[in-house]
Amino acid sequence: MPNSDIKFMDRLARALPQIVVAPSFAAILFFVYGFIAWTGYMSLTKSKMLPNYTLIGFRPYERLFQMDRWTVALENLFVFGFLFIAIAIVIGCLLAILLDQRIRAEGFIRTIYLYPMAISFIITGTAWKWIMNPSLGLEAVVRGWGWESFRFGWTNDETLAVYALVMAAVWQSAGFVMALFLSALRSVDQDIVKAASLDGASPWRIYTRIILPSMRPVFMSAVVILAHLAIKSFDLVVALTGGGPGYASTLPANFMYEMTFRRNEIGVGAASAMVMLATVAAIMVPYLYSELRSKKHV
Amino acid sequence: MKLMSKALVSAIAITAAVAAPLKADPKAEVLHYWTSGGEAKAVKALQQAFAARGGEWIDAPVAGGGGDAQAAVLRARVLAGDPPAAVQIKGPNIQDWAEAGALADLSAVASAQNWDDVLPETIQNIVKYEGNYVAVPVNVHRVDWIWANPEVLAKVGATVPTTWDEFNATADKLLAAGIIPLAHGGQPWQDATVFETVVLGVGGIEFYRKALVDLDMDALGSDTMVAVFDQMRKMRGYVDPDFPGRDWNLATAMVMRGEAAMQIMGDWAKGEFAAAGLEPGEDYICAPTPSDNGYLLNSDSFAMFNVKGDDQIEGQNLLAELILGTEFQETFNLLKGSIPARTDVSRGAFDDCAIKSMDDMVSAAEGGTLLGSMAHEIAQAGAVRGAFIDIATSHFNSDMSSQEAVEKLVAAIKLAQ
Numbered sequence: 001m002p003n004s005d006i007k008f009m010d011r012l013a014r015a016l017p018q019i020v021v022a023p024s025f026a027a028i029l030f031f032v033y034g035f036i037a038w039t040g041y042m043s044l045t046k047s048k049m050l051p052n053y054t055l056i057g058f059r060p061y062e063r064l065f066q067m068d069r070w071t072v073a074l075e076n077l078f079v080f081g082f083l084f085i086a087i088a089i090v091i092g093c094l095l096a097i098l099l100d101q102r103i104r105a106e107g108f109i110r111t112i113y114l115y116p117m118a119i120s121f122i123i124t125g126t127a128w129k130w131i132m133n134p135s136l137g138l139e140a141v142v143r144g145w146g147w148e149s150f151r152f153g154w155t156n157d158e159t160l161a162v163y164a165l166v167m168a169a170v171w172q173s174a175g176f177v178m179a180l181f182l183s184a185l186r187s188v189d190q191d192i193v194k195a196a197s198l199d200g201a202s203p204w205r206i207y208t209r210i211i212l213p214s215m216r217p218v219f220m221s222a223v224v225i226l227a228h229l230a231i232k233s234f235d236l237v238v239a240l241t242g243g244g245p246g247y248a249s250t251l252p253a254n255f256m257y258e259m260t261f262r263r264n265e266i267g268v269g270a271a272s273a274m275v276m277l278a279t280v281a282a283i284m285v286p287y288l289y290s291e292l293r294s295k296k297h298v
Numbered sequence: 299m300k301l302m303s304k305a306l307v308s309a310i311a312i313t314a315a316v317a318a319p320l321k322a323d324p325k326a327e328v329l330h331y332w333t334s335g336g337e338a339k340a341v342k343a344l345q346q347a348f349a350a351r352g353g354e355w356i357d358a359p360v361a362g363g364g365g366d367a368q369a370a371v372l373r374a375r376v377l378a379g380d381p382p383a384a385v386q387i388k389g390p391n392i393q394d395w396a397e398a399g400a401l402a403d404l405s406a407v408a409s410a411q412n413w414d415d416v417l418p419e420t421i422q423n424i425v426k427y428e429g430n431y432v433a434v435p436v437n438v439h440r441v442d443w444i445w446a447n448p449e450v451l452a453k454v455g456a457t458v459p460t461t462w463d464e465f466n467a468t469a470d471k472l473l474a475a476g477i478i479p480l481a482h483g484g485q486p487w488q489d490a491t492v493f494e495t496v497v498l499g500v501g502g503i504e505f506y507r508k509a510l511v512d513l514d515m516d517a518l519g520s521d522t523m524v525a526v527f528d529q530m531r532k533m534r535g536y537v538d539p540d541f542p543g544r545d546w547n548l549a550t551a552m553v554m555r556g557e558a559a560m561q562i563m564g565d566w567a568k569g570e571f572a573a574a575g576l577e578p579g580e581d582y583i584c585a586p587t588p589s590d591n592g593y594l595l596n597s598d599s600f601a602m603f604n605v606k607g608d609d610q611i612e613g614q615n616l617l618a619e620l621i622l623g624t625e626f627q628e629t630f631n632l633l634k635g636s637i638p639a640r641t642d643v644s645r646g647a648f649d650d651c652a653i654k655s656m657d658d659m660v661s662a663a664e665g666g667t668l669l670g671s672m673a674h675e676i677a678q679a680g681a682v683r684g685a686f687i688d689i690a691t692s693h694f695n696s697d698m699s700s701q702e703a704v705e706k707l708v709a710a711i712k713l714a715q
Contacts, residue, residue, distance in 0.1 A: 049394050049680070050373065066713055068706065069688055135540045156484075156542040158695050245484055245542040246695035247688060261366050264394070264680035 036277065043270035051266060060267040061275075069247050070272060073255040076162050077279070080251065081230035083166045084173075089222055091170065092177025097207065099178070100185045110182070113175035121172065125239025128168040129155060161241050161249035165233070168240055173229065177222050184218040185211065220287060227283045231276060252276050326383040326613035327356035328600070329375075331368045336569065340633040347620050353613050358382055376400050381603035383614045387433070389424060389670065390679035392601050396427035402602045402611075404431040407618045416622075416640040418663035424676060425599055433601035434621045435639035437631050440655045441564040441594040441671045442495045442587040445550065445571070448580075450477060450559045458560070458585040462499050462529060465588060469536045472559050479536040481558035483544035486691040490673035492562050493690035494594060495587040496529050503592050503667045510672045513682065513715065519708045527693055527700035534694055542695070553582065562587055564596060564674070568651055569635045584651040586658065593662035596674035597639060685710035 046056045064070050095113055099106055116124065131137045134153035142150040154164035188211050196206050234253035237243055243250035250258075252272060260269030326348070332341045345355045360368040368386070375381050381400060395401050408414070408431040414422065417435065425433040446458045451468070454475050459465035469479035482488060498506045501522045508517035517523070538558070541549075550570040552558040561567065571582050578584055586593075600621060602614050620626050627638035632647055637655050641663070645653050662668040670676030672686055689710055693703040 049391075050377070050398060063713055066709075068692070068710070129543070133540065153539070156540065242485060242543050244486070244691070244695065246486070246489075246692040248692075248695065258684070259681075261370060262680075263684040264391075265684075 039270045039273050042266055043274045045267055047266035047270070049264040049266070056267075060271040064268050064271045064275070067268075069250065069258075070252075070255055072247060073250045073252045074275075076165075076249060077231065077252050079162055080165055080169075080233070081227065083163070084169045084230050085223060085226045087166065087170045088173045088177050088226055089219070091174040092222070093181050093212075095174065095178040096181035096185055099182055110179070114179050115175065116172045117176045119172065121169075121233070121235040122239045124168050124172045125236045128164070128171070129240050132156075132164055155241050155249075156245060158245045158248035161245060165236060165240060165249060165251075169230075169233065169236060173226060177226070180218055180222055181215065184215045188214055220291070224284065224287055228280060231280055252279075323609055324351070324353040324613035324616045325356065325607075325609045326353065326617045327358055327610075328384045328386075328617070329358040329360065329368060329372060329382040330386040330600075331360050331365055332386070333359045333361045336633050336635065340630045343629045343633065344617075344620065344626060347623075347626055348613075348617060351616055351620070353616055376603070381605065383605050383610055384600040384602055384617055386598060387601045388597060388599050389675040389677070391675070392425060392433045392599065393427055394679070395601060395603075396432045400603055401427065401432035402604050402614060404434070404602055404615070404618050407431075407615050411619055411622060413622060416642050418641065418659065418668055420595065420663065420668040420670060421597055421639055424597060424670065433599045434618045435597050435599045436621055437598050437627075437634060437636035438639050438655075438659060439564045439566060439596040439598075439636045439674070440586075440658070441491060441596050441674060442498060442562075442589065442592065443565055443567070443651075444560050444562055444583075444585050444587050445553055445567050446560045446583045446585065447553050447556055447558075448583050450553075450556050453477065458583055459588060460585075461588045462496070466529075466532055468559075469532075473536065478538045478552065478558040479560065480533060481549040481552040481561040482533075482537040482541050483546050483549045484537075484542035484691075484695060485545070486687045487673055488546055488549075488563075489691040489694045490687040491564065491671075492533060493526075493530060493686075493694075494672050495562055495589070496533070497523075497526050498592045498594060498669070499587055499589040500526050500529050503590055503669070506592065506669055510686070511670065511677045513678075513711055515708060515712070518711060519704055523704045523707065524700045527703045530690070530694055531700065564671075565637075565651065565655060566635060568649075572635070572649075578650045584654065591658075591662060591665055591667045593658055593668050594671045595659070595668060596671045596676055598636075599639075681714040682711060685714040 041053075042051060043060055044055050044057060045052055046054055046059070099110060099113075103109070132139075132152060132155045134140065134151075134156060137152065139150060139152040142152070154160040154167070192210060193206060196210055197203075201209070232253055233251050234257065237249060237251050237254050241249040243254050253276070256269050256272045256276065258269075259265040259272060328341075330341060332338055341359075345357070348355045358371075360371050365386075372381070372385055372387070376395075376398075387395065392401070413431060417425075421435050421438070425431055425435050444458055448457075450472075451457060454468070454471040454477070456468040456471060459468050472479040482492065494506075494510065497510060501509065505517060505520075505522055508514040509520075509523065546561075546563055546567070547570050549558070549561050550563065550567045553561050554571065554574055554576065565584070568578070568584065571578070576582055600617070602618060605611060605614060622640060624638075624640065624643050627640055627643050628647065631638050631643075631652075635652075637648070637652050637659070641656070641660050643656075645656060648656070659668065672678050672683060675683060678686065686707070689703060689707045692698065692706075693700075698706075
């Protein structure tokens with residue numbers, strides 16, 4: 001009897017992790033992947049105000065790509081995504097290198113730069129909306145100082161509004177990128193750096209040839225994190241520009257919300273969501289593939 | 299499971315019966331998004347009137363989102379087979395829900411209360427589906443108003459314009475005098491509000507009906523529409539450079555402070571003037587935008603959904619009767635700043651702008667010039683309204699030519715249908 005008890009306990013102990021994880025696994029399977037599948041199905045139906053299960057093929061996608069608003073949103077995503085990722089990485093990297101020079105009060109400064117990350121995009125958006133408002137923001141202040149021709153009304157200019165989004169998003173995320181890079185810089189093998197400087201390599205050469213290349217995985221994680229931040233950006237647009245002027249600064253997530261919940265176009269909304277998913281997958285899949293493969297080799 | 303819920307229901311029924319013997323109390327769950335200020339007070343008034351008649355009001359307010367959040371809740375409730383008794387929806391959305399077979403027939407109440415005699419036909423068409431009432435109108439907001447500051451206009455020796463040519467002439471004079479002619483907020487719905495008043499004025503009543511109500515492709519692609527966009531381009535020159543994203547009430551404040559001369563906005567703007575203690579006719583002027591006696595209306599209504607149980611159906615009918623009753627129409631609209639949907643409410647308590655609006659609505663209804671607003675979801679809703687707003691706002695906020703705007707408009711409306 002005690003023997004079988006021990007056996008049971010043993011088996012339970014081995015199964016326990018699976019049992020504990022199972023509910024959340026099932027929930028994710030249903031609520032994430034189940035609804036992705038459902039959205040995919042919806043994107044092939046003629047759903048308008050209510051879900052309708054009659055399949056009509058790729059017609060919602062055809063309509064989607066005929067819509068000027070969608071074209072603008074998609075273009076904005078590429079402009080916004082590219083600039084946001086590139087600038088945030090460059091600034092974050094520079095800040096990390098500067099902070100890595102064993103300066104005084106590093107902890108304090110690091111906290112200052114990291115803090116914007118603790119603020120939600122709604123707050124960032126609202127604050128920058130005020131800063132960029134020509135009659136009460138930076139423009140009014142600088143003009144008050146006497147520089148009468150100064151212009152900073154980015155959110156009010158249809159060609160510049162998307163860059164206003166980039167600016168606010170970079171301000172928010174650069175500190176986070178800095179923290180990522182800083183921890184990576186600290187883990188670089190100091191012996192190699194010392195050896196290089198003994199060999200007479202200049203600091204510039206040490207950084208470009210030794211330190212930065214050794215941080216490649218961190219670059220990759222930064223790109224992936226920032227890329228998905230860019231693709232799911234929604235609140236920043238709502239708070240900062242409202243998608244305007246006109247719909248010049250709208251992003252795909254805003255388009256999806258507008259179609260599905262305001263315009264009774266569930267089919268087209270679902271189609272746009274699937275295109276967004278495909279965009280994320282196009283970035284994530286090669287990354288995961290290369291990461292998993294390189295691990296196998298090691 | 300089913301047995302248990304049945305037992306639960308009967309238990310509740312017994313408790314209710316103890317409280318009020320004999321027949322079931324009228325009961326209604328009301329889903330609405332009037333959660334702030336005057337609107338919240340107005341709903342409270344309805345709640346009290348309902349309770350006074352022995353009804354049990356189950357309040358289901360959905361805050362925020364101007365109806366979007368509520369629409370999501372409503373969809374979920376209907377799909378789950380448990381719709382609320384009354385829901386605040388308007389315009390073609392009522393027709394969509396009726397087509398989906400979700401709305402109850404209110405013919406009995408309607409004929410008992412003679413709704414056909416007291417409601418203008420345009421409003422009847424909004425709340426009827428296939429000849430039967432399925433919703434109850436609560437109020438009417440007029441959209442095509444100019445709110446003007448008479449002092450500012452007097453500076454250039456002008457009065458409120460009555461034609462669009464006069465509007466342009468006055469605006470040019472104001473510009474020359476360094477005054478902002480038009481206070482405007484660059485949000486898509488506000489751009490569309492100005493757009494539809496221009497369609498009504500420059501195109502005329504018939505053109506508005508063909509283009510914005512019937513979606514006649516010839517009208518949408520016509521030279522008249524080009525002229526409408528030409529006027530919109532001129533209007534763009536009359537707003538100040540800081541207009542994008544501005545909320546409508548901030549634009550109203552510009553008129554109040556005398557920074558700008560006029561604003562084109564629905565009569566909810568009146569509430570801002572009233573809150574500042576200003577008097578219509580003296581401190582500010584309300585006048586219809588130039589048109590051929592046109593009247594663009596925006597009307598809120600409660601649609602009645604198919605509910606189960608006598609108490610709920612009874613509650614629904616009582617609610618419908620109360621909402622369109624003269625007493626509630628008066629109290630509610632005084633609180634909300636709109637005018638009653640029925641034409642026979644006494645005018646004594648209303649202000650001059652409201653009385654003018656009521657008179658104009660009656661004469662417009664007689665003359666066949668009473669039209670539903672496109673920007674405010676009466677003439678169009680959902681995708682088509684969205685397409686109109688997209689083109690109006692992208693033309694207004696860019697240097698797109700009128701011809702290009704018309705071509706884009708035709709394509710967008712075709713796509714949205």
